[in-house]
Amino acid sequence: MVSISVKLRRIRVTAFSGRDYGIDLSITLARGDTEMSLTRHTVIDYPDMTTEHILSDIKKAARNIKIELNDRPLEPSSIKVVIEDEDATKQAIISFLKELDARIQQLKAKKIVDGYVSLVNAITATKLDMP
DSSP states (O other): OEEEEEEEEEEEEEEEETTTTEEEEEEEEEETTEEEEEEEEEOOSOHHHHHHHHHHHHHHHHHTSOOEETTEEOOGGGEEEEETTHHHHHHHHHHHHHHHHHHHHHHHHOOSSTTHHHHHHHHHTOEEEOO
């Protein structure tokens, strides 16, 4: 089994759906000098559980990067993905999702149109940059 290390660089909201109160996330990862992005639509019901799903998606995506060992491609099942500083990354994602969830709850509570657009803009402008 071969271990590879990936680092979360950024998560940003690319779209918001008023229908299901879901968000589209663009997740940027780095493995050495190589960066890759993945997108994910999610509804934030439970930030802790959603974070676990995001980390799982990150590991699946990183596992599918073509890796060769001795000029032979490795099977994705033989690759173990390790997220750098996983505990801190997990806590940062949870905080990010809780902030987003609070903004979405404000939006759900809106009974009048006044301020609706600014709340949607605040949601879509939310991002998490990792050091």
